[in-house]
Amino acid sequence: MKRVVITGVGMHPFGRFEGVSTTDMGVQAVRAALKQAEVGRGGFQAAFCGTAYGGVATGHKVLSRLGMTGMPIVDVEAGCASGGAALMLAAGAIRAGQYDTVLVFGTEKMPKGIIRSTFFEPWQEEAGLAATPAFFGLRAHRLSINSGVTKAHLAQVVVKNRRHGSSNPDAMYQKEISAEEVLASRVVCEPLHLFMLCSPNEGAAAVVLTRDDLAGPSGLVPINLAGAVLRSHLPGAVLSESTPLSGLVDDSVPSPSTLAATAAFAEAGLGPDDLDVVECQDTDAARELLSYEELGLCEPGGSAALLESGATAMGGRLPVNPSGGLLSKGEPLGASALGQVVELVRQLRGECGARQVDGARVALSHTVGRGANAGVVVLTR
Amino acid sequence: MRVMVKEGLFTDGAPPALLGSRCDACGAHHFPRHDTCPYCSTEDPVPVELSRTGELWSWTAVTAPPPGYAGETPYGVGVVELPEGIRVISRLTESDPAQLSLGCPMELQVVPLHTDADGNDVITFAFAPRSAS
Numbered sequence: 001m002k003r004v005v006i007t008g009v010g011m012h013p014f015g016r017f018e019g020v021s022t023t024d025m026g027v028q029a030v031r032a033a034l035k036q037a038e039v040g041r042g043g044f045q046a047a048f049c050g051t052a053y054g055g056v057a058t059g060h061k062v063l064s065r066l067g068m069t070g071m072p073i074v075d076v077e078a079g080c081a082s083g084g085a086a087l088m089l090a091a092g093a094i095r096a097g098q099y100d101t102v103l104v105f106g107t108e109k110m111p112k113g114i115i116r117s118t119f120f121e122p123w124q125e126e127a128g129l130a131a132t133p134a135f136f137g138l139r140a141h142r143l144s145i146n147s148g149v150t151k152a153h154l155a156q157v158v159v160k161n162r163r164h165g166s167s168n169p170d171a172m173y174q175k176e177i178s179a180e181e182v183l184a185s186r187v188v189c190e191p192l193h194l195f196m197l198c199s200p201n202e203g204a205a206a207v208v209l210t211r212d213d214l215a216g217p218s219g220l221v222p223i224n225l226a227g228a229v230l231r232s233h234l235p236g237a238v239l240s241e242s243t244p245l246s247g248l249v250d251d252s253v254p255s256p257s258t259l260a261a262t263a264a265f266a267e268a269g270l271g272p273d274d275l276d277v278v279e280c281q282d283t284d285a286a287r288e289l290l291s292y293e294e295l296g297l298c299e300p301g302g303s304a305a306l307l308e309s310g311a312t313a314m315g316g317r318l319p320v321n322p323s324g325g326l327l328s329k330g331e332p333l334g335a336s337a338l339g340q341v342v343e344l345v346r347q348l349r350g351e352c353g354a355r356q357v358d359g360a361r362v363a364l365s366h367t368v369g370r371g372a373n374a375g376v377v378v379l380t381r
Numbered sequence: 382m383r384v385m386v387k388e389g390l391f392t393d394g395a396p397p398a399l400l401g402s403r404c405d406a407c408g409a410h411h412f413p414r415h416d417t418c419p420y421c422s423t424e425d426p427v428p429v430e431l432s433r434t435g436e437l438w439s440w441t442a443v444t445a446p447p448p449g450y451a452g453e454t455p456y457g458v459g460v461v462e463l464p465e466g467i468r469v470i471s472r473l474t475e476s477d478p479a480q481l482s483l484g485c486p487m488e489l490q491v492v493p494l495h496t497d498a499d500g501n502d503v504i505t506f507a508f509a510p511r512s513a514s
Binding site: 116121122123125126127128129130131132133134137138139140141142145186187188189190191235236238239244245246247248249250 | 386387401409410411412413419420438439440441442443444445447448449450451452456458459460462466467468469470471472478483494495503505
């Protein structure tokens, strides 16, 4: 089986950009990634584009602008894990020998406010049962019962990630915030306050994948794509991202994030103890803590203690969301997973300046959302 | 006229009930009714009325109207465990989370949601704390 490396990454910052189209942002990210990988027109044999709200042929519009078409271009929708899904498809095709080099990108302009999703039926909206933050609140409440997570812990996650994000030029919020400010923001759905929720927004990210024996002579360290896995949910968990109306009285059903992480670790031949840096889904502050448990960064029930230990803050044993996470960057669905991968490639190359995790050699990216879809990517240098 | 937010989810009798199904192959219960069991893929589960009472497992309140919603805010949302071994997502009649507690006994009610463009009173299902019913 062929091994896959990442030879180029590019970003359009995440934020709100009046007058800049989904295509414009994609073009910027793709140009940057191709340039870094020293790949030009005709240099890749397929392209996968992650997007959830981009509309028909989002990927084609970006590559048409660059005069780079003719190869298969496939848009990939997997909710919050769209970019991870695109990466998995690209990596699989290279490993199988179908292509040598594949372009993967994601671009998105999200509507403002609570995400309105065609996923729900109209009656669910009418009955008030399609309020996404309510599901986050219910999940956060269960985390308080099962893991002793308090509002102070939730505020601490926000403070940590916003501190990390303060030195990320690609983040939407680059200003630190205090726990008092977080707790003074209005309650959206108990126990979650407004500043504990990430903002849906806009942005793009791109990655060039190639067979390791074809990686060019550029001065950049090629980063190994050691595992790239997408999983959906198993039925039974009532608060799963698949948002069913009922589930079983059974807490043993593994989450899609756990399924994806287990498979990605197996693919990479690595485990949670090998990780140096993690970017995980922090749609809300509780989601980050739940991710610690689902990804095996701590024992079930141990997320509050792991946070309290300082291990997941910059300078700790295993910094989580050095980019500032979605709480600082905001969440453009199709681009968010690849935004994590761009950050981690830069971390593994040692390019991150003030937010550099020293000596990072093994990194994990995690996205999860509607579907349910969970994507986990393991990178090594 | 009194109309349900969606037909086939609950009955509007005294007392009301949630309309679920039970898989005879694996024994699991479902809400709403399924035509294939999500747990074992066996077809044609048996239609059943689910228990009217259960225990509160998680809860919150929505403080601002989400897209597509025309009812009052704040309103409660929770998860109630039924004796059939399932957890159901539902509106709650209690919109102050501080008034509720884990394992609190809950009872099914039918409640008004809003008045639609044709002047109909739209109703839906909700769980209420039993002490308050």
